[in-house]
Amino acid sequence: MKIAIDIDGVLLDIIVEYCKIYNERYGTNYRKKDIKSWDFFKDWNISEEVAFNIFYEIYADSMNVPFIDENAPKVMKKLNELYDVDIVSARLPEYRSSIIKKLNFHDVREGIQYVELILLHHKPYDIKMKQSYDIYVDDNPNLVEPIKELEDRTLLLFDQPWNQNSVCENNVYRVYEWEEVYDKIREL
Ligand SMILES: [Mg+2]
Incomplete structure (x- = not known):
């Protein structure tokens, strides 16, 4: 998976x-x-x-950006031992070294927490759908409706103020923290 x-x-x-x-x-x-x-x-x-x-x-330079959940590295490591975890971001590829530095600083490391770091352009807003993943952990409300059309995929929508209008049902689940990401994926 x-x-x-x-x-x-x-x-x-x-x-x-x-x-x-x-x-x-x-x-x-x-x-x-x-x-x-x-x-x-x-x-x-x-x-x-x-x-x-x-x-x-x-x-x-992302070094001043707060890290969301200190449990994330531990959870990602466990998930990456069980499945294939990639980091897929709409940060532009030219900023790769900056984001790797920031991720490493928080103990999110290639080969431990993830297999590959994939950087895409931010448009179209649902560009990540073109990558074939079984599960997406994402805060982007633009992924909600496209995922609902694809029964074999799952979205864990990370709760944020900008996705409050998204209706989470069927294969779309709202999650609030990283421990919940782990529990939900194990339940699937
Ligand atoms: Mg995002």
């Missing part, structure tokens, strides 16, 4: 650092809980280019 683990919103709380940078730059006071949609920048009246340039800045 092949499992695709996402990075941002599942391992790293990138949006916390994103809000910090944005607020310092534009004098706003946004917080993670305010980010209620995937295209949050449309509500902020900034262009997609401006919005993504901040993501790219963080991709270039």
